[in-house]
Amino acid sequence: MNIIVVGSGIAGLTAALHASETGHAVTLVTKEALGGGCTALAQGGVAGVYGPGDSPGSHADDTLIAGAGVSDAAAVDVLVQDGSARIAELIARGVAFDRDADGVLLLGREAAHTHARVVHAGGDATGAAISHALVQHARSAEIEIIESALLVDLLTDDGAVHGVRMLRDDALVDIHTDAVILATGGAGRLYAHTTNPAEATGDGIAAAIRAGAAVADLEFVQFHPTVLGAGTPFLISEAVRGEGAALVDDEGRRFVFDVHPDGELAPRDVVARAVARQAALQGSAVRLDATMIGAARLAERFPTIDRVTRERGFDWAREPVPVTPAAHYLMGGVVTDLDGRTSVPGLFAAGEVARTGVHGANRLASNSLLEAAVFGARAAAAVTSSGLRSRILPVSAVLSGGIRDLNVVGFSRSHLQHLMWDEVGLLRTRDGLTEALDTIRSWRAAAPHPTTSAEYEDANLLLVAEATASAALARPESIGAHHLDHEPALIGA
Template sequence: MKVLVVGAGIAGLTTALRAEALGHDVELIVKGAIGDGCTPLAQGGISGAYGPGDSPALHALDTMHAGSGHGAPPAIGALVDGAESAIADLIAAGVPFDRTHDGDIARGLEAAHRLPRIAHAGGDATGAAISAALIARVRESRIEVREHVFATDLLLDSGRARGIRSLDAGTHAADAVVLATGGAGRLFAHTTNPPEVTGDGIAMALRAGAAVADLEFVQFHPTVLDSADLADADADADAFLISEAVRGAGAVLVDADGHRFMLDEHPDAELAPRDVVARAVARVAAAHGAPVRLDATALGPSALAQRFPTIDAQLRRRGLDWSRHPVPITPAAHYLMGGIATDLDGRTSLPGLWAVGETARTGVHGANRLASNSLLEGAVFGARAAESLSAASWQVSRSHSLPLSGADSGNGCDLNVTTPFTRSELQQLMWEQVGLLRDPDGLSDAVAQLHRWRPPTGSTVAAHEDANLLTLARAVASAALARTESLGSHHLTSTRHPSPALIGAS
């Protein structure tokens, strides 16, 4: 079978390697260079390294709790039951997880985990270690790697995915297509995601009519370096994430007066679920007119440098000695819990199309992702998708599908008055109206404005990315407008019932 995998993070690489091992002819298409994307940037680690007193069942409970009860139990069960095998496979692939003096995997603690179960490598360079090891295995395999190929749309034949069109290289035919293109952090003005993360795979699937789900659930990471507070900040400093594992090791959050405010917010304080911490950080910063600070000084310089060498080096490069002074932080868009709806083996509602990793909505994350479950999801469900490629059955529900246009729905958006837009305008609109804190009026305004903007028609990568961002922004804003009660990362500051016509405008 000819298998086309689009994307080379942990999910895409795992799928490609397992599919090749099963005898499939695999072509791996990468938008930029192999090794780009979010996986190499992942600091904290991969969950599922269970120690004494821990178990998959407890991990499942923590996952469901962090997701505000919105997760799908079968998907969560598949995730935690597959953790041991996934981590063993990564070790076999050459990932050098950090070890204790006794030779066991060193386990870190992160927010909303009741016990330390996070395996890490290089202290805080887990994603880079995983990416390097899997890429090395791909280079040794028969997998055909095509770098700098921008996939624009799915090829369909009688309602089945049969490949993709690309911007410069024509068409790529296949018996099975696996989308592993990551999330859509670049929908927002402030994000931890690199520039290439523009929601391309989800937008392609939407245009092809595949079902999506839970697009309203966008996670904002609470501790991203606030470069606005730094006199000599460089241009990319606002994108630098400070891992949740730092708080797991004992760092605390303090306001402008030095008060540790998370003790007043949640029983788990700094280790509360991410959506809780992010909202508290934003609220306290606004109330004081000054950024919240992450105080890791109690850990000491040697411990910080040894356990978090990447963060330590980056902060010092920016002139910050976090062993002596708390550092300013702010929330930023980080992870999309929703995506292309799949079954437990990555099948989408479109025959011939699979989706894995952040591109997919498996139901694992619910309304708010538990820390370090993303790498695990990519490894577990990437392998499951590869194992299912030869199966003939296709019974995925289309119940979560969204319409692409509200043009015929009488939704009140004047679609005849369309104007061009810039990416920065879209990102600022999404940040202000569809961001960490939302209200129905702002969401209604966002949906209307997004439908006034005309998709770009150019043939450049940037034009295609902007068109994808607009497609996805409309779907995300409409999904957020349709959910009239706060849940997890979808937090409404006020409530009212939105117009049914506007809800359909996606």
């Protein structure tokens, strides 16, 4: 079969390699250079290596608890049962996970995990190590690689996907194929503050919606609680807190224990909201105190973070550093079954673009790289199959409703990002969501037909923003990362 994989993070590269190695003709299309996107930026590790007293069942329990009760138990079971094979595969492909002097894999513990089961590479450069190894394999495989190509749309015929339309060198190019695997990542650029790279504009989700694919759980947006509060957003890995670092207020008090008994190791949504509220209460950024870890250990375990914090004028071995939340990961996306099939024949999805059901309302730390590897491989294996699981339903009327004629500020990407941050961010209100949705719909109604890459990205962001705000407004109760607040927004940019 001819297969197009769109995206070159861990999900896309895994899918492309598996498909190629089983005899399919594979074309890999990527928006930037091969290996771009979020994977190479990931500081955290890969969960799924079980030491004494730990087990896949315990990992599944932690995942379900973090997901606030709305994870798909079957998908979680697949994740933890397939995880060991995928980690072994990464090692076989050359990913040098950190080991002790005896060659045993070093296991770290991160928030909401009950055991140390997370492997890292290069301390805090796991994603870069994975990306480098998989890119090298992809370049040496019989895979046609098309770089610097923006996904514009999925080509459909009789309700099935049979190719992609992309923008390359300012020209629209159609490629026809037997199946498409979307691995385009998330939509972090919906928000004014995000850890995501510039290319994370929701292109795959938007294209899937236009093709009629079901989407779900877009209201569940994870905000990472500890992004360096100086300069461009730079994530300080959760593993730092796993090593003992504490979040403190301006008096040095560990305030997260006020809202959760696990303190800094509570689920991310809890910690992020606590950080936002405390910063608003005291009128200044909260701080991450890692001084108890010691300079030598910080430099050894977190070399990238150590370098960047020092470049920005902080000696985090001697003083706490300011941190703030930022949009980090989208739990929802294009609905798939356990093998990556979507509700549209011929279309598969894996990685952050997909809603497998693993993450529920709140992703457990270091499950994202694992999920991408597990379901990227499963999508490639299932690509010749037909039919869908009955639980995948047609797209609901999420995007229905008339366009109100509002006198709102004119659209710009910055205006959209700040609107989403203020009203569809960490702390939400029904009035704010309604206002945001009306504004987004008015912008969409007035938008011209895109012709440039920036305009196509803007159109994608607007469509995904509308779907996200609609989903948030449709869920009346607070759960996980979707938090309806009865107070005015506290974290306006």
